[in-house]
Amino acid sequence: MMDNTSLAAVGPEILLLAMACVIALVDLGVKTKLRNVTYWLTMLTLAAVALYTGSMASDGTTSYGFGRMVVNDSMGNWLKCFASLAMMVCLVYGRPYAGDRDMLRGGELFTLAMFALLGIFVMISGNNFLVIYLGLELLTLSSYALVALRRDHTVATEAAMKYFVLGAMASGFLLYGLSMLYGATGSLEIGTVFKIIGSGQVKHQVLVFGLVFIVAGLAFKLGAAPFHMWIPDVYQGAPTAVTLMIGSAPELAAFAIAVRLLVEGMLPLAIDWQQMLVVLAVASLFIGNLAAIAQNNLKRMLAYSTIGQMGFVLLGLASGVVNGVATPEAMRTAYSASMFYIVTYVLTTLASFGIILLLAREGFESEEISDLAGLNQRSPLYAAIMSICLFSLAGIPPMVGFYAKLAVLQALLQSGSVFYIGLAVFAVVMSLVAAFYYIRVVKVMYFDSPITATTVAAPADVRVVLTLNGALVLVLGILPGGLMALCAQAIVKMLGS
Structure with a gap:
């Protein structure tokens, strides 16, 4: 049923789709190299969408549209706002790089980025299994095309093929799990599924069987071990501008569908899916951090680092229900810690890949750790920004990554369970391991002799955004209260609806 409420619920999506089509047509007449x-x-559209979703999030109301197929709530709108801002930053950092590599012959980079963002929005808004899946497919198909955008580059084409094959398999896992759940409950709507599971009328074995496939599909999208195989190859093989796009905003969408499906839809099964998430978290922390130590390629090292970071997000999601008891306080603390972690991780990733993009020149990819040698002598500002990002990823105070890790550890410790306290200790040990490979890069920037004497030049917009980005990583670490309160408020409203 179409009504004003339904149209208002998908207002940002309508604006994004309309402008993506307009921009694709306008681009036909654009002849300049940098489009x-x-x-x-594109930037004006994304700024308008960010303002639109931010104002809707501030309003704080929850509404449903199209027969409860989409939900318009505070958590979703804040994630959409952050995703829009992340995509804007990706395009600011990525345009000079793409222009040097003949990736702007047409406007595909911009239109595909907008369609990928539309897929993210649909995933975040989905209150129905099919809507979530449609959003997922729109995002992944746009991502495959973006990875293969450098048509004459064999490594990028190979990365796109790997991503396509493994992505199709993961989508199949998720779809099969959702179909099992639909078969067991007779409904595609998340709220109805929650009520039917809670009634205890459905066979537990059938639900858990479907749940296994759903968690496997979600783990692939988040990049959690052992479903992480695609991340290192795609991060390394894709053009760096595209690596930044697939490593930032889509993580927010993956978090959103994990919360929608597991918390809003299957909270009565928390004792089952939390065990699965714990296994994934432990494997991610262990494999991601140990494999990262052996890497000499910076993009590949950050890929394995991502796997380790997702372990923390999963630990937060796995600590909301303790001993089968779902208390509002425990759920708020755990899920808001996870949301805070994923948002601040995306912020840090943007700046770290921004530096890699900045150091790349025409005909030269700045991908090896050795390429950062002596960066402090060539450009103290960019060396400082990269150091702030690496210290944040390592969880060293006063960077925001420290507070994000602390929030997740607090969620684990407040459970009072010996098992969860053990998990917190394991996470801290793995963070110490991770600190080694992050600090190694800082040592290369500050203490190794530079390979080249050329100074690092950047367009004014890149310089301004990168400086603000680095400053935010530091400022949010010193003053995390505002963002943490925003995440907690969004989670409370989501749980209340």
Whole structure:
């Protein structure tokens, strides 16, 4: 049923889709190398969408549209706002790089980025299994095309093929799990599924069987071990501008569908899916951090680092229900810690890949750790920004990564369970292991002799955004209260609806 409430619930999606089509048509008449008109139209659209979703999030109301197929709530709107801002930053950092590599012959980079963001929005808004899956497919198909955008580059094409094959398998896992759940409950709507599972009328074995496939599909999208195989190859093989796009905003969407499906839809099965998430978290922390030590390629090292970071997000999600008892306080603390972690992780990732993009020149990819040698002598500002990001990822105070890790550890410790306290200790030990490979890069930047004497030049917009990005990582670490309160408020409203 179409009504004003339904249209208001998907207002940002309608704006994004309409402008993506307009920009694709306008781009046909643009001839400049850097697609200036296309770029600024895209940036204005994303800024408008960010403002739109931010104002809706501040309003704090929850509404449903299209027969409860989509949900418009505070958590979803904040994640959409952050995803829009992340995509804007990706395009600011990525445009000079893409222009040097002939990736802007058409406006595909901008239109595909907008369609990927539309897929993210649909995933975040989905209150129905099919809507979530449609959003997922829109995002992944756009991502495959973005990875293969450098048509004459064999490594990028190979990465796109790997991503396509493994992504199709993961989508199949998720779809099969959702179909099992639909068969057991007779409903595609998340709220109805929650009520039917809670009534205890459905066979537990059938639900758990479907749940295994759903968790496997979600683990692939989050990049958790042992479903992490695609991340290192795709991060390394894709053009760096695209690596940044697939490593930032989509993580927010993966977190959103994990919360929608597991918390909003299957909370009565928490004792089952939390055990699965714990296994994934432990494997991610162990494999991601140990494998990262052996890497000399910076993009590959950050890929394994991502796997380790997702372990923390999963630990937060796995600690909301203790001993089968779901208390509002425990759920708020755990899920808001996870949300805070994923948002601040994306913020840090943007700046770290921004530096890699900045150091890349025409005909030269700055991908090896040795390429950062002596960066402090060539550009103290960019060396400082990269150091802030690496210290944040390692969880060293006063960076925001320290507070994010602390919030997740507090959620584990407040359970009072010996098992969860053991998990917290394991996570701290793995963070110490991770500190080694992050600090190694800082040592290369500050203490190794530079390979080249050329100074690092950057366009004004890149310089300003990168400086703000680095400053935010530091400022949010010193003053995390505002963002933490925002995440907690969004989670409370989501649980209340």
